[in-house]
Amino acid sequence: MALRPVNVSREWHSGVENCPKGIFCLGDAVENLEALLPEYEGKVKVVYMDPPFMTGDRFYMRVRVGEEQWQKGRGGIALETFSDQMSRDEYLGLLRRVLELCHRLLSDAGMIFVHIDYRAHPHVRLLLDELFGEDNLLNEIIWVYQSGGRSVRHFSRKHDVILFYRKTARYDFNIDAVKTxxxxxxxxxxxxxxxxxxxxxxxxxxxxxxxxxxxxxxxxPTDVWQDLNHLQQKDPERTGYDAQKPLALLNRIVQCASRPGELVLDPFAGSCTTLEAARRGGRDFIGIDRCPLTVNIARRRLAGADYCIEAASPLDPAPACEASVDMGVGFYRVVLERFDVDIPGLPEDGAPLDAVDNWSVGYLRPEGYRVMAEFARTRREGALRRELSVPVYSGELALCVSDVTGRSFYYAVERE
Ligand SMILES: C[S@@+](CC[C@H](N)C(=O)[O-])C[C@H]1O[C@@H](n2cnc3c(N)ncnc32)[C@H](O)[C@@H]1O
Known part of the structure; x- marks a missing residue:
């Protein structure tokens, strides 16, 4: 069975009936927000954003490679996720454009939460006052946590600031939803x-x-949130993505500022915490991030929703991939045999399919690639499931293999 590399820009996942609907866009926040305007202007109920903080640091994700590392939950290679090293002008230029676009995307009943720390806070506060109006500031939420080291040169910095604005006085805020x-x-x-x-x-x-x-x-809750801790090292919620925020924090934000069926947007989605909170709460969602690793996380955290991943295929030539396909009564059984991707830093003595993080089988159709069966490694199921079965469906049988760096390669199955 020959596999022919194909370019795919939309990958569709189906959820259960009446489940939330979503989009995850891999790419730049400004470009994607601009592209959303024609369809979504005035339709977003809540924006949460956790942009870089002007820290001057680089951020990483430790990715597990192969069965043993997944099962032990140890080891792996550290890959850079984003570099927070913009000048102040570049940083504020990016935020200004993103905030202007979010303002247009919000409905009149909508609200925005901008998560920052002491470095960016004064600049972003003034920017929001200018773009949203001082009168529309609802809260400066102080999120207090205990994690991290203690300083002896100054008081330890143990809080972030979440600036909370409404778009208009007709905003729809639901405090009862977050009482505890x-x-x-x-x-x-x-x-x-x-x-x-x-x-x-x-x-x-x-x-x-x-x-x-x-x-x-x-x-x-008041505007000082002390009851939601940062994720601990061994927290089962952790994806390995530096800067990941706890689901409990996003649950509170999503629930007080939107209702089931409404649309939640996160233009710096990272490990997709906001999108998972939206999915769990029955809200529709749109997430954007330009780090390719976030796509692999999205496939895990958004399982169960009806969502689409929008991402241009990588420019590199597709790695050699082999699979065998058998046809049963009304279904195909596909076995992944080989995937020769070259990733610097991977141990050379690893198993042949170690570089595979997740893979799926589906069909190429006019709307893009529709996933019918998928597998992503987890701690419980670290070994790669090499066999997936899909029902016979309209379109060309195809598969997608994603490596541990977040690149997804698509292949059409050419039957001899
Ligand atoms: C602090 S992290 C977000 C973490 C996220 N809230 C979570 O819970 O995982 C900031 C994110 O912004 C993304 N980012 C930075 N600049 C971007 C840009 N211009 N367009 C899209 N994403 C960007 C980074 O890749 C990173 O994932």
Whole structure:
């Protein structure tokens, strides 16, 4: 069975009925936001963005290579994901353009959350005041965390800032969606009581009025978020992508600022945390990132949604790939035999398919490549599943093999 390399710019994944719909665009934020305008202007309900912070650093992802590293959850090669080394002018130029486009994409009921730290904060605050209007600033959220080392040369920096603006006064914010029962009861200078149903409550008298608070009553977060920790080294949520934010943080943002079925946008999506929060919450989503490794993460975190990956095929010649195909009654069984990709830094004594991170079988159709069966390595299933079966369907049978650096290569199956 011969495999013919083909260029694909849209990869379609189907989810269950009525599941959220999404797009993940691999590429530059400005170019992709401009391309979204004709269809999505005024349609986005919430934008969250976590752009580079002007740190001057480079960021990496440790990728696992082959069965053993996946199963042990150790080892791998560190690949650069992005370099945060823009000058201040370049940085603010990029953010200005991205924010202008997001402003146009937001609906009148929409809101934006811009996540930054102490370095970029004053500049971005002024930019947002100018573009969204000072009166539309809703909160300067302080996200406090404990992770990381302690400094002796100054106080340790243990917070980020999330600037929260509405587009117009007709914004639709839902505080009830993010109320939680506090882990700690109210401070105990209040009197403690037990009501006839056995529920504990506290009371305090102020200006002749008695205020009561039940311990099990959900409470809304304030603008200081201390209850959501950064991901720890061994956190099962970790993808290996530096700068990954916790899902709990994005769940809060997505839930208070949008409702099921509405559209969430993240133009610097990284490891796709926002998109996963949207998918889980039944919201539609659009994510953009220019680091190719994010595509491999998207395929894992967006499983179950109806989504499309928009990415130009790599320019390199496609590596030699071999597969065998058998036809059963109403289905094809495809076995991946060989994938000779050259990746600097990979151990030479590795197994032949070690460089494969994930692969799929599907059909080339007018809309692009439609995935029918896919496999991505996980900690539980580190060994590559080499066999995938797909139903007979319209279009040309094809497969996509993605290497550990995030490049995806597509091949049409030519039957002899
Ligand atoms: C701080 S990370 C985002 C992390 C993300 N919130 C998460 O939870 O994983 C910033 C991201 O912006 C991306 N990026 C930087 N400049 C970009 C640009 N001009 N266009 C698109 N993506 C860009 C980087 O590749 C990186 O993934």
């Amino acid at each position: 029962v506090p882990a700690q009861p109210k401070p105990n200078h209040m009197r403690r009581h037990v009501d006839p149903d056995g529920r504990i409550y506290r009371s305090i008298r102020s200006n002749g009025k008695v205020y009561t608070y039940y311990d099990d009553e959900p409470v809304a």
